Amino acid sequence: MDNQITSQQTYIDEFNPKDYFQTYYKAGEGILFGEWTEFALQHLHETFTKGGVRGDTLLDFGTGPTIYQLLSACEAFDKIITSDFLEQNRAELQKWLKNDPSAFDWTHIIKFVCELEGNRESPEEKAEKLRSKVTEVLKCDALKRNPYDPIVLPPVDCLLSCLCLEAPCKDIKSFCNVLKNFQDLIKPGGHLLIISALNATFYYVGEKCFRSMTTRKDELELAFKEAGYQIERAVYAPRADKSKMDVADYEFHYFIHARKPQ
Numbered sequence: 001m002d003n004q005i006t007s008q009q010t011y012i013d014e015f016n017p018k019d020y021f022q023t024y025y026k027a028g029e030g031i032l033f034g035e036w037t038e039f040a041l042q043h044l045h046e047t048f049t050k051g052g053v054r055g056d057t058l059l060d061f062g063t064g065p066t067i068y069q070l071l072s073a074c075e076a077f078d079k080i081i082t083s084d085f086l087e088q089n090r091a092e093l094q095k096w097l098k099n100d101p102s103a104f105d106w107t108h109i110i111k112f113v114c115e116l117e118g119n120r121e122s123p124e125e126k127a128e129k130l131r132s133k134v135t136e137v138l139k140c141d142a143l144k145r146n147p148y149d150p151i152v153l154p155p156v157d158c159l160l161s162c163l164c165l166e167a168p169c170k171d172i173k174s175f176c177n178v179l180k181n182f183q184d185l186i187k188p189g190g191h192l193l194i195i196s197a198l199n200a201t202f203y204y205v206g207e208k209c210f211r212s213m214t215t216r217k218d219e220l221e222l223a224f225k226e227a228g229y230q231i232e233r234a235v236y237a238p239r240a241d242k243s244k245m246d247v248a249d250y251e252f253h254y255f256i257h258a259r260k261p262q
């Protein structure tokens with residue numbers, strides 16, 4: 001693939017959150033709405049209900065301009081800290097948190113999660129609950145020893161990261177190194193949830209093509225073990241809809257629930 005965006009500075013300049021939402025999550029056209037969101041949201045719902053993962057604080061790493069991944073978490077945690085590398089993503093997230101009329105419309109996905117939860121509340125109530133739980137929108141950089149430097153965060157009960165680490169990491173070694181650095185952000189016995197895609201090489205955001213680290217199944221679980229975690233659950237699902245392989249060429253979805261030892 002020619003003209004792929006690989007350097008951090010070009011990534012900063014070229015990643016457009018509106019194009020990202022439109023390409024991947026917008027009702028009716030986003031290529032991740034459907035198969036991916038169902039996979040991720042079903043596993044998050046189960047993990048935070050019958051899976052018993054709950055607590056005081058959840059930290060979302062590489063939130064991007066998206067909120068879908070936090071909709072079930074807000075039932076299981078008192079506080080949610082969001083964080084992303086890019087200023088433009090944090091600004092877009094702040095718009096949604098402030099109920100700004102120009103914020104992205106997540107109603108179709110909020111309705112889906114309300115249904116998963118048995119329609120106990122309306123989509124409006126659900127959105128308000130999530131807004132009330134998000135206490136911070138921080139800057140993070142996966143490639144720093146302390147990704148929140150100069151802030152030192154108190155360790156959290158659960159660290160979640162969706163579709164993020166394939167962007168900054170160049171190979172499985174650097175992915176493993178990031179997981180090692182995450183240890184300091186998680187309480188002993190705390191949870192690490194990584195949900196992402198396998199075998200990808202690129203993804204488009206609007207007209208821009210970004211490089212993706214190619215994560216292979218055989219090295220993935222080894223990286224968690226080498227980084228010092230116990231794997232509680234690993235689920236892989238093949239991508240069924242291959243109609244948009246020219247937009248993003250991942251082949252599998254994965255969900256890993258790992259735990260930091262006590």
Ligand SMILES: C[S@@+](CC[C@H](N)C(=O)[O-])C[C@H]1O[C@@H](n2cnc3c(N)ncnc32)[C@H](O)[C@@H]1O
Pocket residue numbers: 061062063064065066069084085086089140141142143161162163164165167168
């Ligand atoms: C494909 S988007 C995923 C966004 C969102 N989590 C989702 O599930 O759709 C990749 C995210 O990785 C973030 N990212 C890129 N480089 C990063 C870095 N060095 N540290 C932390 N996050 C980074 C980007 O800002 C972007 O929000």
